[in-house]
Amino acid sequence: MSPEEFRKWGYAMIDWLADYPERVERLPVLSPSAPGDLRKTLPNQAPEQGEDFSQIFADIDRLIVPGITHWQSPNFFAYFPANTSGPSILGELLASGLGIQGMLWATSPACTELETHMLDWLADLCALPQAYKSTGTGGGVLLDSASSATLCALLAAREKATLGNTNRSGLHQNPRNQDLVLSTPHRIPKLIAYTSDQAHSSVLKAVRIAGIGEDQLRIIPSDSQHRMDLHALKAAITHDLQAGHLPFFLTATIGTTSSMAVDPIQEIAALCDQHSIWLHVDSAMAGSAALCPEYRHHFMGLDQAQSYTFNPHKWLLTNFDCNCFYISERQALTSALSILPEYLRTPSSESGEVIDYRDWQIPLGRRFRSLKLWFVLRSYGAEKLREYLRAHMEMAKRFSTLVRTSQDFILVAPVDFSLVCFRHQAGDAFNEKLLNTLNQNGKLYLSHTKLDDRYTLRLSIGAAQTQVHHIETAWQVILETAQRLEH
Numbered sequence: 001m002s003p004e005e006f007r008k009w010g011y012a013m014i015d016w017l018a019d020y021p022e023r024v025e026r027l028p029v030l031s032p033s034a035p036g037d038l039r040k041t042l043p044n045q046a047p048e049q050g051e052d053f054s055q056i057f058a059d060i061d062r063l064i065v066p067g068i069t070h071w072q073s074p075n076f077f078a079y080f081p082a083n084t085s086g087p088s089i090l091g092e093l094l095a096s097g098l099g100i101q102g103m104l105w106a107t108s109p110a111c112t113e114l115e116t117h118m119l120d121w122l123a124d125l126c127a128l129p130q131a132y133k134s135t136g137t138g139g140g141v142l143l144d145s146a147s148s149a150t151l152c153a154l155l156a157a158r159e160k161a162t163l164g165n166t167n168r169s170g171l172h173q174n175p176r177n178q179d180l181v182l183s184t185p186h187r188i189p190k191l192i193a194y195t196s197d198q199a200h201s202s203v204l205k206a207v208r209i210a211g212i213g214e215d216q217l218r219i220i221p222s223d224s225q226h227r228m229d230l231h232a233l234k235a236a237i238t239h240d241l242q243a244g245h246l247p248f249f250l251t252a253t254i255g256t257t258s259s260m261a262v263d264p265i266q267e268i269a270a271l272c273d274q275h276s277i278w279l280h281v282d283s284a285m286a287g288s289a290a291l292c293p294e295y296r297h298h299f300m301g302l303d304q305a306q307s308y309t310f311n312p313h314k315w316l317l318t319n320f321d322c323n324c325f326y327i328s329e330r331q332a333l334t335s336a337l338s339i340l341p342e343y344l345r346t347p348s349s350e351s352g353e354v355i356d357y358r359d360w361q362i363p364l365g366r367r368f369r370s371l372k373l374w375f376v377l378r379s380y381g382a383e384k385l386r387e388y389l390r391a392h393m394e395m396a397k398r399f400s401t402l403v404r405t406s407q408d409f410i411l412v413a414p415v416d417f418s419l420v421c422f423r424h425q426a427g428d429a430f431n432e433k434l435l436n437t438l439n440q441n442g443k444l445y446l447s448h449t450k451l452d453d454r455y456t457l458r459l460s461i462g463a464a465q466t467q468v469h470h471i472e473t474a475w476q477v478i479l480e481t482a483q484r485l486e487h
């Protein structure tokens with residue numbers, strides 16, 4: 001593509017994207033596509049001769065849009081949001097145009113330094129522990145997802161529990177090598193991880209990927225408010241200690257996926273501290289709320305957590321992917337993940353003066369993700385971002401008030417942030433039918449979960465364009481649809 005053509009189609013694409021937010025409200029939120037619909041329309045083979053870009057461009061509306069579920073629709077209430085915004089899209093565009101790889105400081109110093117700086121900015125904006133800042137013993141990194149962050153936290157915790165951080169004299173003594181473990185005369189205690197039955201599935205996935213047996217993960221039951229049950233946790237730890245096991249890792253959640261419940265972090269942290277268990281806190285969605293001081297009481301106890309993660313790519317106007325992962329002792333992480341082949345040796349790395357983020361993540365290569373964060377934080381400013389988050393949380397309160405006034409619906413979880421969990425009194429089958437009917441008509445999109453073993457509707461607020469009137473209309477549509485189905 002010539003620079004002139006790129007300019008032409010670049011402008012056209014920006015025009016298309018600039019119109020999209022205005023258009024999206026009129027499109028069915030959930031894609032009406034049936035399985036195979038798109039593939040039927042695509043040629044079986046890639047083209048031998050290049051096509052004119054005008055044909056490709058026309059196919060965006062013709063082929064792609066019908067297969068899109070519009071996460072940017074103001075009536076998208078299904079999953080936690082996947083925010084985007086003008087500045088963020090421009091940041092993505094610049095990152096792709098620069099086309100750099102930020103694996104080492106030396107492979108593009110600005111990529112590393114802007115990232116470190118943005119994570120420090122966010123740590124301050126969210127009043128996170130000082131230890132998570134680059135000036136302390138820890139630091140932050142941008143990863144692709146909260147799932148990766150939890151896996152990295154688990155690996156760092158295992159490193160710390162099995163090696164200590166300082167006495168590693170070489171790979172040949174690494175007890176992670178199973179053969180060596182088996183031949184060691186002293187039995188190495190079984191590592192045990194803990195989480196609640198409300199934790200995100202990424203915790204189990206991390207355990208599997210790390211090669212820690214699923215029988216080494218204790219799923220602690222939750223209480224009536226879907227928070228990790230402390231008595232059950234204490235009992236499990238005691239039981240494991242008595243059996244000679246080594247409790248080493250616990251994932252607690254601030255804002256669970258099902259109901260945005262908040263685990264009792266302070267009490268859990270005290271227990272973890274007592275037994276030298278690495279505490280990892282997953283606040284993938286709710287984490288953005290920490291920008292607002294009046295929501296920070298939910299984050300108390302975080303100063304005792306060894307690691308923490310949240311997703312600006314959910315609710316902070318920054319495109320997927322953009323996950324913040326903070327750790328209080330960076331050495332545990334880099335010691336778990338650093339491998340240095342000759343071809344990656346650079347003078348700056350050897351000097352120890354710089355961060356090489358490849359040692360903070362699973363892959364080697366990395367995108368210039370901090371540009372979009374930099375653009376977002378600068379162009380909105382903290383005040384506007386706080387207003388944005390508050391508005392969504394006010395809308396959730398408004399919706400919960402509407403639910404409370406109804407005879408037929410009940411709220412089934414506290415509304416602390418931006419999610420409302422509710423159900424019709426008529427039972428599971430009715431709620432399921434209601435959800436399917438609502439989603440198929442295209443006016444809005446909700447999702448469901450099971451709470452207390454009952455089918456529960458989730459109205460998750462957080463799309464950038466959602467306004468109070470969308471919430472009120474959603475409630476009307478839900479009420480009318482339920483009434484229609486009752487007859």
Ligand SMILES: *Cc1c(COP(=O)(O)O)cnc(C)c1O
Nearest residue numbers: 145146147200256257282284285
């Ligand atoms: C969304 C979510 C995740 C997963 O986030 P990814 O970035 O998609 O991996 C993990 N934990 C919680 C609590 C979530 O809400």
